[in-house]
Amino acid sequence: MAEILVLVEHDAGDVKKVTLELLTKARDLGEPSAVFIGPGYATAESVLKEYGAAKAYVTDAEDIASYVGGAADVLAQLVQSAQPAAVLTAATPVARETAARAALRTGSGMLTDIVDIEDGFVARQDVFGGATIVRSVVTSGTPFLCVRGNSFEAHAAPAETVREDVTVELTDAVKAAKVVDRVSEVKSGRPELTEASIIVSGGRGMGSGENFTIVEELADALGGAVGASRAATDAGWYPHQLQIGQTGKTVSPQLYVAVGISGAIQHRAGMQTSKTIVAINKDSEAPIFELADFGVVGDLFTVVPALTQEVRTRSPR
């Protein structure tokens, strides 16, 4: 069966949900081989087995991950030696860069913002902020396909994963950019934005950073993540990393709750492919209501806390 490389997204061996989704899809398309770069394989192995990786190419040498582009060197070498039918990666900015460099080196093409892969590696992409759906193909070399989180549902299908250690001679260009320190921003304990099934977002209507506890409490009651509009991140009320929209993250959760967000086109670009959209806004004319499956015209400071109470009573966590 055709070998499909899946670049593993992980944090010291803690494998991200998107990778499990990609392994699941790769099983439909052929036989998945996980590509694991960096320290932590011992932690990751059981999950990769559970989700059916037939093989795992492992490069856990500390230095590979400490150069920008090191992962691209590994991926390019593997594509040349294993000759896979396709390479699947997440569509995060860093993963896209890795895929692009490896694609260039192997004379291949890459496609990003993919939401589905059909037979013959035809990719469905959401472009122009989700306003247009295109079906595209790679016409040169090996298809490198960067897929958005939440595009597929992950299902376990245990397999025996054969480990194959890979050694790579880093290129000089890659060795020129060294990571001298790695800073993790404080974890909230909430799901990651691009992986979350439920997201509650706050906008300028929140009025202050402190008031974001209102959306945090609703998100926690629903088991979701918290996002923000650019107006809120520009004001310094919430971290830029959690901004949703054209110049922030693109998300596609099962449920998106927009609180005090008007629904500007640049915000919509990052969330309009969400399965269900709900909005709370005091202005009945706010464009966000055009997208909403359900909307409440009202003051967020009364509606949201009351909703949080309702959620807690109906589904206590």
Added chain:
Amino acid sequence: MNIVACVKQVPDTWADKKLLPGTMTLDRESADGVMNELDEYAVEEALRIKEAHGGTVTILTMGPSKSTQTVRKALSMGADAALQVTDDALVGSCVMATSRVLAAAIGTLEADLVIFGSETTDAGTGVVPALVAERLGRAQLTLANKVEVDGSTIKVNRLTESGYDLVEAQLPVVVSVVEKTNEPRYPSFKGIMAAKSKPLTTMSLADLAIEADEVGTAGSTTAVREATDRPPRGGGEIVTDSGDGAAKLAEFLHTRKFI
């Protein structure tokens, strides 16, 4: 220090973007062009580094002739000169071709520091800067939200999914900046006047010794088979809160099995 800032003209976000039937390339003629917003941060960063460390800032763009407007804007912000690569054969170029042309053009400018925006808003993929680094064999300091130059050493905070990496390299390097790296300046009246007499060079593919069939639709590594508009959303139920808004919303979430 020779600094190059790469800017692209993109259709205004508010404009309806359409793919042309037949070639499946973006219809750039019908939409108003503006400078890709993130590239304003690239120009600003280039100007700040020049102001602190000396040197020149050259603007580089690849695009149709009307991109000159965008180049002029960058010049009016304070850049010194510009190079515009324009050629009919470039229409429909994929990221591989775009990076090829930009890398060749950067080669003619003897740049120590190349600064990009981190992504374009017209279906951009955010990979052109990494590809240019790959092609030039230079350090890739991309996705930076902070840039520090100290002699020939350059340090950036590179955004990752979990926080950021502090990355260090020696010049020459390729940088891309994210939103919020700085606050782009507005062109002053004086700047706008001065821009009119600043040198703007144009080059064709032949000037860069690139064959027409290596770029554009012909040289593309990907192809769009079909494009459709997403069906409009809407038709949702909108209620006005009179004390029971939260309860109604909770009931909706319940019917959709979220609670």
